Amino acid sequence: MFASAVNLIALVYVCSLHPAFGQDCPNRQEIQGMLKQVQKLLSAHEASCLQSLRNLRKKINLLQSGTGKQTAKSTNSTCPKLDAPINGRKLGKSHGVGHEVHFLCDPGYEIVGSESRVCQESLTWTGQQPTCRDFNECASSPCLNGGTCVDEVNQFSCVCAKGWAGETCQSPVPTFFITTTNTSAGSTLAASTLPAATTGAYVRPSRCTIVQGTTHCTCEPGYTISGRDSYSCTDIDECELFHNGPAGKLCLHKCVNTPGGYRCSCPAGYNVTRDGRSCKDIDECATRQNNCTNDQMCVNTYGGFQCVRVDCPKIPHATYVKTSPMRCERTPCPLDNKACSQTPTSFSYHYLAVVSNLSAPRVMFRVSALRQLGDTLRFTLLGGRQARRHFTVQRSDRQTGQLMLVSPVQGPTTLEAEVEMSELERRVQLGRYITKITMFVSQYEF
Secondary structure (H helix, E strand, O other), X not given: OHHHHHHHHHHHHHHHHOHHHHHXXXXXXXXXXXXXXXXXXXXHHHHHXXXXXXXXXXXXXXXXXXXXXXXXXXXXXXXXXXXXXXXXXXXXXXXXOOOEEEEEEOOOEEEEOOOEEEEOXXXXXXXXXXXXXXXXXOOOOOOOOOOEEEEEOOEEEEEOOOOEEOOOOOEEOOOOOOOOOOOOOOOOOEEEOOOOOOOEOXXXXXXXXXXXXXXXXXXXXXXXXXXXXXXXXXXXXXXXXXXXXXXXXXOOOEEEEEOOEEEEEOOOOEEEOOOOOOEEEOOOOOOOOOOOOOOOEEEEEOOXXXXXXXXXXXXXXXXXXXXXXXXXEEOOOOOOOHHHHOOOOEEEEEEEEEOOOOOOOEEEEEEEOOOOOOOEEEEEEEOOHHHHHHEEEEEEEOOEEEEEEOOOOOXXXXXXXXXXXXXXXXXXXXXXXXXXXXXXXXXOOO
16 A cells, blocks of 8 residues: 555656656646545555554553563462461461461460461461460369369369368368267267377377277278277378279379378379379470570470471582471572482471370371472482381372381480472472471370
8 A cells, every 4th residue: 555655656756857758647637636545545554553553552551461460479479467366476477388387375375276377379378367265274173072163374273172172172181089088888879089199190099989888999081090009090001002903003103192191293394184193294385484595496295395496408509598487498599500409499397296105007297298290299208227117108198198107116215207208290300398307205105
């Protein structure tokens, strides 16, 4: 179209300069018609160019808009911020995909909801937002024999009714009758306490009655008539007498004989449970009864605690940074650095507290892939002879491997195991992920 307009203009220009062309040149009226035709052609061409420009601007705007959204998505690829529950704490600051956040409650409170939450690819958190609920120590009515329970921070106390004592009002209070009544031998019934031998914590006077001249003596609960002196009561050693009774030992750890009774004691780091027989672990981390520094994390164990500090490994050709309290990830590798790409992609650290002599086989930990890029996942147990003596790795499903305890462990001791999850595509390694599990095995089993 543009070439036709140029030809018409050239013809008009030549005829105006060389009138000698004569009848080969158009007349004035024909020239005006030609010019109008040229004007129409140029207008149509201009309109076509303007429309092309508009279409080009729309495509550029669409590209810019798409690029902006992609940039916004890449910069905002984190889950919403999570707040610590009231009367509790939050562990973990990273909100990126695959990262974990943990929650703890203050002493005297119990967690309701998810203790740990993971940021998913959908930029939502797993589980439910936890809350810390006041733990009512008196909910199970631990005080016996009419005692009144008083709820305290992480414990309870009992106000006992008259005649009862002990942590849960389980022991009767001895009542002594030190009276003398003169009575004839023919009396049918009279109360009397005969002269007793020297008394002490483990010796009490007996309570005697004379019936038709015959003396009958009885002792308080927890005492028995002495073989040498029928007027004295000696303490019964329940710990020795009922050491292996039909219902089992009186105490699951240690029995301590007391005047007229007994009590159960626990090793350091444990408290006696409400039934008075068993032992429960003291959570030194939750009650802040520990000496861990600010750069350490307190891990509660059975009978104690451990202060641990997670430092990222130093490996040649790679650099690792901490992305959460328990995770280190490798920084991006240069394209030409093959040695860097073959190092582990991430290291995760987990700590478990277990009792001595756990039965086996038993699943201790599971490792799973949040998302799978390749076509194969391979799980391998790393570590030395000790780890292979007690552990093995099995696959539970296509994306999950589990660390199995295969032989019981006698405490106290510490065991370490490493599980490697390798991601492959057509047998070519895409990434390696190391999970380090540390088990603190207690000395006692309850």
